[in-house]
Amino acid sequence: MNRTLYKLALLLGAIALFIVGGFFQKQLNRQRSNPELNLSRVAPLDPDKAPPMLAFTTVALGSFRGLIANALWIRASDLQDEGKYFEMVQLADWITKLEPTFAQVWLVQAWNMAYNISVKFTDPADRWQWVQRGIELLRDEGLRYNPKEALVYRELAWFFQHKIGQNYDDAHVYYKTQWARAMTNVFGGDRPNFDELLHPQTDAAQRRVELLRNKFKMDPQQMQEVDKLYGPLEWRLPEAHAIYWASVGLGKVSTKDVLLLRRAIYQPLQLAVFRGRVVRLPADGLIETGPDLDKVRLANDGYEKMIAEEQTRKDAIQRAHRNFLREAIYLLYTYHRLGEANYWFNYLRAKYPDGVPPNLTLEEYAFEKLIGNLDTLSYDKTKAIIEGLIFQSYRSLAVGEEDRANGTMGMARQLWQYYRDKTAGFEKRVGLPPFEAMKASVVDLILKGESPLAPELIPVLRSRLGLPAPVAASTNTPPKKP
């Protein structure tokens, strides 16, 4: 064959193959993007949101980015084994830039920082830095490239609910304190003023809104809606933020992932019942949280919905629901909300007959929760518990928790009465002192500074009890004889 003709034939063959390949390519691309086939883990990147560096890494590096990402993972893993963490933020940034729409990459990197690396440090301030880095990675960047990915929202909510909210980490109180201070700074007070956040009138308010939107990536409008739906929420505590991020996700993810995020709302609501209220946030101390008993009904509704939605492990959630009710009843009782305690006590008994022993009254149930078996009450144990309850009552009074003060004092009195009735006839041997005398003895200890009550709360208690201020020692008082 003529050499020129041969070359021409080859050229025509190549063109024909390109055209045929083009047809197949379209079909292949369609199949590749079919979610049912699950062939591609990487969704296309939104070109409007991708910064130049990301466009470079995802387009220019082509298939090599997988290799580079692997090498970076290996380096991160090696450094972690050697206890060198200073590169982790940079490595996580590169790894996520190389695989920006692969949700698991964000989740693993953020989890690593918030959970694995943070606990390697002994100083709570160091730990808090890493927890924040984990949250920021998901919130500031993970959601930017994966705005419809339920797993990212759920993980973010989980960090707030579990890492900051739960008490598994030794530094959890420090995290809560830092978060509450940051939020107080954003809100300009204890609670967000939604009108002001939505329509800021002053420069200070404008700055706070910018902080909320730019740093914490939160939308005041959405906050207000969440607050109306599930609140009022305590926005200084992590549970409110877990609910917020799960709610934001609910409005964006596909229907199949809705269940995942609903649970991420129910769970913090339930936890808020036990720790959803700020009792104290001292300027130079750690936060103190207490139960938010107004949320019992909402939390209960959450459980009911979860039980209805659960297909396979219904009994596990029912057990959790029963335990929740038992705790909530006890708390309501200690906070002197006897009507509600009684309502939920009857509800528990009707819903879960094995939830409370038969023939037990609400009072007896509360005592048993407090001290175990009532039949084995000893003198020493009872006296210690009554004094403890009296102390708790005075402490609650000092920090402004009137309900709890009344509740615990009532419990102390009832327990005293119960024990006195039980030991009638044996007063000489195992009789308790009069109740008022026990109260006076506890007050005396507190005022002398010999109790665990914080010194700054002693004058507050003195004032609440209407006691006179202590007389200052005269400078002319002669020194004591040696």
Added chain:
Amino acid sequence: MQRIWAIATLTWKAAFRFRLFWVLTVLLLGSVVVLPLILKDDRTARGFTQLVLTYNLSVITTLLGLATVWLACGTLARDIEECQMQMVAVKPIARWQIWLGKWLGLVLLNAALLAVAGASVYALLQWRSNQLPPEQQAILRNEIFVARGSLKEPIPDLEQLAERVFKERIEKTPVPVSEHAALRRNLLEQLKAGAQVVTPGHPRRWIIDLGLRKNFLRDQPLFLRVKFHAVQTNASGLYLGLWQVGVPNKTQLWQDRKSMAAGTFHEFAVPPNLFDEEGKLTVVFVNGSVLTGTPTTLLFPLEDGFEVLYREGGFSLNFARGLAIILCWLALLAALGLSAASLLSFPVAAFFSVSLLIVALSGGTLSSVVAEGTVAGLDHETGAGAGGWIDAVLIPFFKVLLQVIHLVQGFSPVDALSTGRSITWGQLGLAFAQIVLFLGGLLAAAGILFFTRRELATAQGTQ
């Protein structure tokens, strides 16, 4: 020497003539300025400083390393290919002097560039640290801007001990010969466990002899660097322990309860002057996991489970010694490039040198191949290698190669500087001896031999 110096000067002049010196200077200074702006750190002064030190020094080493290989290959191979070398070789100068002159020129060029880049990194770090609050400056002074030495408890010869116990055992209770090996292994493991394990509620004591260092460590804080593994994990991943340093009624006493994660290094400061008059520092750890409700046995590895870090010197000199080790690496690369160019044309020499560099940087892969004993992967059923005769040839070669690589990579100045570890004069001397004199010498001998025997007037690749 004058002739060698003349060639070195010519190499310098060429570097300036081709504006290589200025381009490299701009690139190096640019990296020093730009990197801190684009790197993402953990927002602590310590983390930032470590990151800047690591990445800046790594980038400087990489840039200079690649430039050195390229230049070393180019300066000789192109001189030969373009016949300029014929003009030099006919002068009263030996071939080895030409070769050494070029090498010296490249090393001095690298030394100058490294000095400029190193000085700018040093100045940048000092300037940034001066902007920090005093407490952050103190952290940097104690942990990064310092040369810290390390002391460990001597590792007991457990194998010898196990052998003694083994002999005693078989004397008392004879064991069939076929089970001797297993018994030896068991005894060794038992002894290892005894030396490493801390059961719940029990203490583990380390006594570190500071020796003469006690005289200059007065009023200096010491740092404990510890690592342990937990036999059983718990929900929080943290394990409570009581650390006590000092001996009651003998020295001052310091103690602290700490919850620490397993499987990682922890470093914490202890107050000064806790050692006794003989310079012995006693550290006791009590496993407090019983108090947390999940009693767990902890294991401190003998090799790296516990060490005491102390201030040995200042940062400036340590930094200079670190740069000097980097210069040793660059000198080796210059020798490699020149030796390749002595025999090969420029593109082939460059390809060969870069390939060798890649092999050297693949030390991890080589190590795992040598550890497995095969290049073809293990048969997981039989546990044998599947490489056959290829393994028989390659594995011994890889072993030798790994030892050569280790001679170079056994020094990690970047790592030491970023963690405030001391680079001693001894280490620098060893690096110079191993990297420059031994390996560089071997390459130089080969390069000079090739270059001396090479016929310069034959037709070259570019002609």
